[in-house]
Amino acid sequence: MKAIVSVVGKDKKGIIAKVSTALYEMNINIENISQTIMQDYFTMIMAVDAGDSNLKFEAIKDNLNALAKNLGLEIHIQLQSIFDSMHRLDTTKKGL
Amino acid sequence: MYSSNEIIETINMISQQHLDVRTITLGISLFDCITDSKKRTCEKIYDKIMSKAANLVKIGNDISDEIGVPIVNKRISVTPISLISAASKGHLEIIRTLDKIADETGIDFLGGYSALVHKAMTPYEKEFILSIPEALSTTNKICSSINVATSKAGINMDAVALMGKIVKDCAYRTKDKDSLACAKLVVFANAVEDNPFMAGAFLGCGEDDTVVNVGVSGPGVVKTALESVDGDLNEVAECIKQTAFKITRVGQLVAKEASKRLNASFGIVDLSLAPTPVVGDSVAHILEEIGLESVGACGTTACLAMLNDAVKKGGIMACSSVGGLSGAFIPVSEDAGMIKATEIGALNLEKLEAMTAVCSVGLDMIAIPGDTTAEVISGIIADEIAIGVVNTKTTAVRVIPVYGKKAGEYAEFGGLLGRAPIMNINKYSPAKFISRGGRIPAPLHSNKN
Numbered sequence: 001m002k003a004i005v006s007v008v009g010k011d012k013k014g015i016i017a018k019v020s021t022a023l024y025e026m027n028i029n030i031e032n033i034s035q036t037i038m039q040d041y042f043t044m045i046m047a048v049d050a051g052d053s054n055l056k057f058e059a060i061k062d063n064l065n066a067l068a069k070n071l072g073l074e075i076h077i078q079l080q081s082i083f084d085s086m087h088r089l090d091t092t093k094k095g096l
Numbered sequence: 097m098y099s100s101n102e103i104i105e106t107i108n109m110i111s112q113q114h115l116d117v118r119t120i121t122l123g124i125s126l127f128d129c130i131t132d133s134k135k136r137t138c139e140k141i142y143d144k145i146m147s148k149a150a151n152l153v154k155i156g157n158d159i160s161d162e163i164g165v166p167i168v169n170k171r172i173s174v175t176p177i178s179l180i181s182a183a184s185k186g187h188l189e190i191i192r193t194l195d196k197i198a199d200e201t202g203i204d205f206l207g208g209y210s211a212l213v214h215k216a217m218t219p220y221e222k223e224f225i226l227s228i229p230e231a232l233s234t235t236n237k238i239c240s241s242i243n244v245a246t247s248k249a250g251i252n253m254d255a256v257a258l259m260g261k262i263v264k265d266c267a268y269r270t271k272d273k274d275s276l277a278c279a280k281l282v283v284f285a286n287a288v289e290d291n292p293f294m295a296g297a298f299l300g301c302g303e304d305d306t307v308v309n310v311g312v313s314g315p316g317v318v319k320t321a322l323e324s325v326d327g328d329l330n331e332v333a334e335c336i337k338q339t340a341f342k343i344t345r346v347g348q349l350v351a352k353e354a355s356k357r358l359n360a361s362f363g364i365v366d367l368s369l370a371p372t373p374v375v376g377d378s379v380a381h382i383l384e385e386i387g388l389e390s391v392g393a394c395g396t397t398a399c400l401a402m403l404n405d406a407v408k409k410g411g412i413m414a415c416s417s418v419g420g421l422s423g424a425f426i427p428v429s430e431d432a433g434m435i436k437a438t439e440i441g442a443l444n445l446e447k448l449e450a451m452t453a454v455c456s457v458g459l460d461m462i463a464i465p466g467d468t469t470a471e472v473i474s475g476i477i478a479d480e481i482a483i484g485v486v487n488t489k490t491t492a493v494r495v496i497p498v499y500g501k502k503a504g505e506y507a508e509f510g511g512l513l514g515r516a517p518i519m520n521i522n523k524y525s526p527a528k529f530i531s532r533g534g535r536i537p538a539p540l541h542s543n544k545n
Contacts, residue, residue, distance in 0.1 A: 006103050032097050038104070045103050057162050076107060078164035081353075085345040087102045 001050045001057070002031075002080040005064070009073030011042040019044070019075065022067050026060055027053045042073075047080070109342075110165055113316040114377040117347060118370045119169040119204075120156050120354045121292035123299035123307040123363060124148050126175040134186030138193040141180070145172065145197050148306050148360070153202045155357045165346055168313070168372075168512070172201070173297035174208035178224040187224050191231045191238060198237040207297035209240040212287070215249040215535070217258075225255075228262050232277035233269035239280045239295035243287040245481045247488045251285070251536040256481065259283050260474030260530065264497060267466065271499035274507040278496040279461065283477050285484030285491045290364045290419045296457070296492060306360035309420060312347035314339075315369045316376045318407075322385045332386055333406045340367065340410030348415045366420030367411035368456060369403075371431040373514035379403075379424050380433025391433055392443030400424060401454035421490055423456030429509060429516030430461055438517045445476075445521055453483050458492035463507040463516035466499040468523075473497065475526035478536075486539050 007019055016035065023030060023046075032047040050060060061077055068075035109115040129140035149172055156170040174180075174194075181187040191209065198206045209231050211221050228240050242259060245251040263283075267275035282296040289300020292309035299307065321339040325331050347365040355362040371379045380391035383399045404424045412418050426448065428434045437443035445462065452458045459480050464473075477493045484491030496516070498507040503520040 004098070004103060006107060008104070008107070034097060034100065036100055038100060043100050043104065045098065045100055047097060061161065076164055078106075079162045081349055082163040082165065082346065083098050083102065083106060085349040086106055086342045087098060 003048050003050055003077050004080055004083055005046040005048055006076045007042070007044040007073055009042055009071070011037060011040070015042060015071065015073065016044065018067065018071060019046070022063060023048060026050075026055055026063060028060070109314070109317050113314070113320045114372070114374060115314045115317050115343065115346070116166040116168050117350050118311040118313040119171050119292050120152070120167055120350065121171040121173050121297055121309045121311065122149050122152050122358060122360060123173045123290070123303060123309060125299055125303065125305045126180045130180055130183055132183045134184045134189045137181065137184045137186050138189050141190060142193050142197060145174070146200070148358070149201050149203070152358065155354060159350055159353050159357070163349065165350070167350065169204040171292070171294060171297065172197075172203055172206045173292070173299045173309070174206070175301070176210040176212060176298050177208055178211035178221050179301075181224070182220050185220065187227055188230070191235060194238055195235040198235075203237065205237050205239055205294045207239040207241065207294050208299065209238050210242065210298040212243045213252055213255045214243050214246040215252060217252070217255055222258070225258060225262060228281065229265040229269050229277065232266055232280050239297065241282040241284055241287060241296040241298060243284045244477070245285040245485050247286060247485050247542040248538055250538040251478065251481055251485055253478065253530070253536055254533045256478050257474050257530045257533060259477055260470035263473050263495065264470045267497045267499050274501070274509065275466070275496050275498050276509055279494065279509055279513050281494065283481070283493045285481040286489060288420055288490055292366050292420055293368065293370065295494060303363070304361040306358070307363035308351055308355040308358060308360045309363040309366065310347045310351035310354065311366040311368060311370060311420065312343050313370045313372070313377070314343040315371050315379045315382055317343060318369065319376075319378070319382045319385050322382065329402065333402055336403060336406035337410035340407040341414045344411040344414035362417065364417045364419030365411070365415045367407055367415075367418055367422040368420065369407055369424045371425060371427070372512055373430055373432055373435075375432050378431045378433035379426060380431050380437060384433065390440065390442035391437045392447050396447065397450050397454055400426075400451050404455040421456040425457060425460060426451055426455065427461035429463065429507070429514040430512060431514075435515065435517060438519060445519055449479060449483070452480060452491055453487060457490055458484070458494070460492065460494050461496070461513065461516060462494070463496045463498050463518045464521050465502045465518055466497050467502070468497045468521060469525070469527075471525060471527040471530045472521065472523065474530045476521075478526075478530070482536070488542070
């Protein structure tokens, strides 16, 4: 199951470390990662594969929500298909 | 990999601009439930719908969770009940069964307490239509629609006259709730068979056994996109097209996924821009962003025509199967901008009628004074239906004569149905015209064969 994790919030130390540790603990592989500062805001996009995780999507979401609350950030996880649908004309070419 | 801008655009559309999927509507054919026994027919209907739709709400919520887009309503549409109950005359028993199903499945609305009488009413269909006020005033989630005209058959004016009385009766029977039953009743010309939106959804005779139809939303997204367009109207139209493409793609994704999980056919995506009463989710505000001081100003019909057309052009490219009503909705009580325009006197019934000539779907959720006569309501219906018949498009009327209230007061419905300032209307009588009955023949240009 391919998904996109997006993290938005005020920049501080250790965001990448904490989010990637949480993903590792849920047995979720990070396939691609990009990070920028946009309008003073830390923005990180991770393409992940949750195929090996034993957790249901709902549980993964709950865990990330708990972490987001803890860090004072916004963390979303959404299936990659929503971004393919909205931003790619040909949805058979995934995430190009 | 996506750019940050793309990801952030999607997230902002959802979290700030109210992008949502308005409804997953599961159409279920009830033809195989017809028997001549009331009891047996009800049992078969219960078993059939529960076997198909028991998980509809859960599946809708799951998909919403996974893609991160709200799916506001989960609904069921069925074959017009007048066809299913004709053999047993069991329509009042069926309404109890449908009410129970709506409660047990947890869906938001169930549509299809309907009859298609565009050319004539059979004696039983008349009896069925007379039961609508009882059906709608004693249930919460059941919706009813009556097709009184088509471009091919003309306008059944006997049905139009009867529907004026039915609307009044619905209003009276729910007088304690601002005549709420009228909000669940639509009178159509050229009704479509695959509409996911209420109150007019039913599953037509030419449809599959179980079908998923999806209605998208997102006026706030279009409005926000237009805020950054300074150019001429070509650029405005292009911007609407591109935004409509993205919105519709979400509908396509949800429809594909829902049909797979519900083991049903992929029906259509309805491209209608459906507003909600929430601030920032208004079709009126799109028109104002294009350049009107208020919706209702001179120029409104032209702006709406362009919006409606551009939404279709973007949406059709985004989706493998487009259908339903597919046009901008202008329900007064469900749109913060429409409510405001009515309050300040910028928008009246006559302008709304003109607007319906260039968009779907008609005079929608308009509160009128409670003392409006049945003949005047039939006159409103006849005018709106004539626009649909002559222009070969769907039009509809959903007006609420709010019992005991007059122009300037408010009807409060709550939820998606919103609140409506009661509009002043022309009270000169069309009684003689309406009482003539019979049929307005089909227009010349419908004879295309």
